[in-house]
Amino acid sequence: MKYKSPSDEFSLFSAASLDGRALPSPDVSEAASATRRHDSRLDFLASQNFPFLAFGRSESGGEHAWIDRDxxxxxxxxxxxxxxxxxxxxxxxxxxxxxxxxxxxxxxxxxxxxxxxxxxxxxxxxxxxxxxxxxxxxxxxxxxxxxxxxxxxxxxxxxxxxxxxxxxxxxxxxxxxxxxxxxxxxxxxxxxxxxxxxxxTITPRELGVRMAEAALAQIPGNSTYFGAAPTQVIWLWSGQAMRIRMSRQRDNLRHASIATTSILIPSERPTLNMLRADSSTGLVRRVTRRLVALFVLPRP
CATH class of the missing domain: 3.40.50.2300 (Response regulator)
Structure with missing residues (x-):
């Protein structure tokens, strides 16, 4: 699905009552992280003072949370x-x-x-x-x-x-x-x-967990549980050591993989439900808290 503007893309999720939101890549043929060097979606979210987590770095969006591969x-x-x-x-x-x-x-x-x-x-x-x-x-x-x-x-x-x-x-x-x-x-x-x-090669599960935690960390009052926001993490391939910027390190996180969404947006209510973005269609599905580690993974 393609969107005429970032506001059109965002409005699709704003209308739904969800505990978390994901903005999928505008085009399913794009790379999974799909953040752009100059990304109007991130600029729009920043202009709305809406907290978000991007999978992939960008020069847009000001000082925001992101997780990216090395x-x-x-x-x-x-x-x-x-x-x-x-x-x-x-x-x-x-x-x-x-x-x-x-x-x-x-x-x-x-x-x-x-x-x-x-x-x-x-x-x-x-x-x-x-x-x-x-x-x-x-x-x-x-x-x-x-x-x-x-x-x-x-x-x-x-x-x-x-x-x-x-x-x-x-x-x-x-x-x-x-x-x-x-x-x-x-x-x-x-x-x-x-x-x-x-x-x-890098494994997917730990990255899913870390992205969920980083998204939840954007919600006021959650820093005790998920670390200070914004979180900026370079997630490394097997054989390297983790580097984390602007956040406290939690656990011995191992190396992880790609995810299927570009931007994760937490709502005010944490952890009751999370999201999963289907990598083949870009549609958003609700999943239970038990699947928090999987909500950024491709469909089996």
């Missing part, structure tokens, strides 16, 4: 590994140019190249739909270059899987003729391509 580390680690194998023509394929995660990823990518003494080539940077189709078309454009890449970095496994098909059509074998690295491996589908995708 996208910079994805790029740094991938470049380190590829450069270690001698690759210098490294392409990067990302979602649309205003996606905040693309901005963070590209900045880190360029810094990692510089650290290895590799010149940045803008022709090796492609933007596309966050899907198999997007990965296919981006790869097609890169293969058409006179001096193409020897390695491909994708921000999602779905984009990488689309690239596998284009490589097959071109008679190229991933892992032999070209190197392919995915960002986040989001599910079982990453194991089915041959060879299996290389990427980063």
């Amino acid at each position: 996208i910079a580390a994805f790029a740094e680690e991938a470049v380190d590994r590829l450069a270690g194998f001698g690759h210098e023509r490294i392409a990067v394929i990302m979602p649309g140019q205003d996606a905040m995660q693309a901005h963070i990823y590209l900045k880190s990518f360029r810094q990692a190249l510089k650290r290895h003494g590799i010149a940045f080539d803008s022709s090796l940077v492609k933007y596309g739909e966050f899907s198999e189709r997007g990965g296919y078309h981006a790869t097609e454009a890169l293969l058409a270059l006179k001096s193409g890449p020897t390695a491909y970095l994708f921000q999602s496994d779905s984009m990488a899987i689309g690239a596998y098909r284009r490589f097959h059509e071109a008679g190229l074998v991933p892992g032999e003729d070209v190197a392919v690295t995915s960002g986040l491996l989001t599910g079982e589908m990453s194991a089915y391509p041959s060879p299996a995708l290389t990427g980063f």
